[in-house]
Amino acid sequence: xxxxxxxxxxxxxxxxxxxxxxxxxxxxxxxxxxxxxxxxxxxxxxxxxxxxxxxxxxxxxxxxxxxxxxxxxxxxxxxxxxxxxxxxxxxxxxxxxxxxxxxxxxxxxxxxxxxxxxxxxxxxxxxxxxxxxxxxxxxxxxxxxxxxxxxxxxxxxxxxxxxxxxxxxxxxxxxxxxxxxxxxxxxxxxxxxxxxxxxxxxxxxxxxxxxxxxxxxxxxxxxxxxxxxxxxxxxxxxxxxxxxxxxxxxxxxxxxxxxxxxxxxxxxxxxxxxxxxxxxxxxxxxxxxxxxxxxxxxxxxxxxxxxxxxxxxxxxxxxxxxxxxxxxxxxxxxxxxxxxxxxxxxxxxxxxxxxxxxxxxxxxxxxxxxxxxxxxxxxxxxxxxxxxxxxxxxxxxxxxxxxxxxxxxxxxxxxxxxxxxxxxxxxxxxxxxxxxxxxxxxxxxxxxxxxxxxx
Numbered sequence: 001x002x003x004x005x006x007x008x009x010x011x012x013x014x015x016x017x018x019x020x021x022x023x024x025x026x027x028x029x030x031x032x033x034x035x036x037x038x039x040x041x042x043x044x045x046x047x048x049x050x051x052x053x054x055x056x057x058x059x060x061x062x063x064x065x066x067x068x069x070x071x072x073x074x075x076x077x078x079x080x081x082x083x084x085x086x087x088x089x090x091x092x093x094x095x096x097x098x099x100x101x102x103x104x105x106x107x108x109x110x111x112x113x114x115x116x117x118x119x120x121x122x123x124x125x126x127x128x129x130x131x132x133x134x135x136x137x138x139x140x141x142x143x144x145x146x147x148x149x150x151x152x153x154x155x156x157x158x159x160x161x162x163x164x165x166x167x168x169x170x171x172x173x174x175x176x177x178x179x180x181x182x183x184x185x186x187x188x189x190x191x192x193x194x195x196x197x198x199x200x201x202x203x204x205x206x207x208x209x210x211x212x213x214x215x216x217x218x219x220x221x222x223x224x225x226x227x228x229x230x231x232x233x234x235x236x237x238x239x240x241x242x243x244x245x246x247x248x249x250x251x252x253x254x255x256x257x258x259x260x261x262x263x264x265x266x267x268x269x270x271x272x273x274x275x276x277x278x279x280x281x282x283x284x285x286x287x288x289x290x291x292x293x294x295x296x297x298x299x300x301x302x303x304x305x306x307x308x309x310x311x312x313x314x315x316x317x318x319x320x321x322x323x324x325x326x327x328x329x330x331x332x333x334x335x336x337x338x339x340x341x342x343x344x345x346x347x348x349x350x351x352x353x354x355x356x357x358x359x360x361x362x363x364x365x366x367x368x369x370x371x372x373x374x375x376x377x378x379x380x381x382x383x384x385x386x387x388x389x390x391x392x393x394x395x396x397x398x399x400x401x402x403x404x405x406x407x408x409x410x411x412x413x414x415x416x417x418x419x420x421x422x423x424x425x426x427x428x429x430x431x432x433x434x435x436x437x438x439x440x441x442x443x444x445x446x447x448x449x450x451x452x453x454x455x
Contacts, residue, residue, distance in 0.1 A: 014095075035077065048075050048092070050077045057176075073085040180194065242268070268287070326367060361379065
């Protein structure tokens with residue numbers, strides 16, 4: 001008896017079936033690399049890379065901050081086409097995938113169709129409607145349904161229709177990457193697990209995920225911010241005026257998260273000054289910076305006519321100076337963060353150690369043939385960053401030596417049956433008729449050139 005292999009499906013073809021847009025290359029890199037691709041719907045982006053066992057998905061409809069997801073199998077390339085395992089397809093496309101060995105057919109249940117299906121189920125159990133929030137509807141893929149009864153929300157299991165979270169909350173938001181729920185009652189929020197257990201008490205004005213791998217959350221009370229871990233332990237006291245960076249200033253930067261830089265640094269502002277905390281909550285850069293990042297910008301102001309003293313307010317941001325210069329917050333290849341003290345710029349690394357002292361007028365990048373080159377400017381003197389590092393014998397190797405939580409999110413959906421009696425490395429095709437039955441996309445895998453079964 002032969003062991004079954006892993007069923008792989010072509011990413012681009014699945015995108016066409018479930019009405020996602022497909023693009024070669026990396027998101028916002030504007031290249032046509034065949035070893036990378038991303039797919040996009042109205043609310044989300046998912047990014048893939050050949051031989052990688054991680055995909056990235058945007059955390060919200062803003063399509064800015066991203067979370068990483070650990071895959072059961074790495075993305076593969078065959079004849080120039082990228083393929084992903086069934087479990088990866090489910091996560092990337094928010095779609096249930098079922099395989100029938102009797103007719104060699106794959107069934108795709110898309111999220112919009114599942115929502116329609118479970119609206120009927122919810123009403124049968126006394127709920128008036130299910131959540132209209134796209135991110136929250138994704139709990140359906142994990143067999144949980146956020147539904148409303150009267151004016152309150154709860155969560156029920158789609159396996160046995162038991163209650164997971166009672167219908168007593170003003171709002172419930174599902175966090176896919178951590179498989180948790182942000183619940184809100186009487187204007188206070190907290191975190192409950194997928195089993196309904198308390199993780200972070202319902203006592204904060206606001207709570208949001210910083211990073212899913214480190215399982216960090218920022219909380220807000222009385223217009224001040226702090227940082228908690230997944231168990232509600234305070235890592236950074238709730239006494240900061242701001243957290244994160246303003247992405248509008250760094251549109252060209254390769255940022256996947258504006259709250260958590262270089263996988264270790266949380267930008268914090270207190271008493272008008274900026275500093276950095278690491279993922280353990282330790283302050284690694286004291287609150288002594290006027291700004292984080294270099295920006296070639298001016299602030300357009302106007303008088304506030306509604307106030308007797310005509311206080312001037314910021315109303316717009318416009319680019320100034322050399323249009324070829326890019327604003328810089330991070331320098332990824334040296335794990336550097338640009339800082340500003342007394343109108344002079346320098347660089348610290350991801351553990352807060354100074355790499356370049358704050359003695360430069362500008363630190364910026366210029367994009368040349370798709371690659372960012374970094375420069376330091378002091379008066380009329382312009383120095384390439386690499387040259388400066390070489391001349392000053394600056395070692396950019398970093399040993400964080402921290403207790404890192406690497407609980408990268410793993411694709412596991414046990415409802416999928418991918419076993420087949422074929423374990424050959426030949427490629428089979430999905431029938432491109434896009435047949436729809438009972439709100440399901442059905443695809444046959446017996447032709448040539450679309451599905452792969454790999455040991």
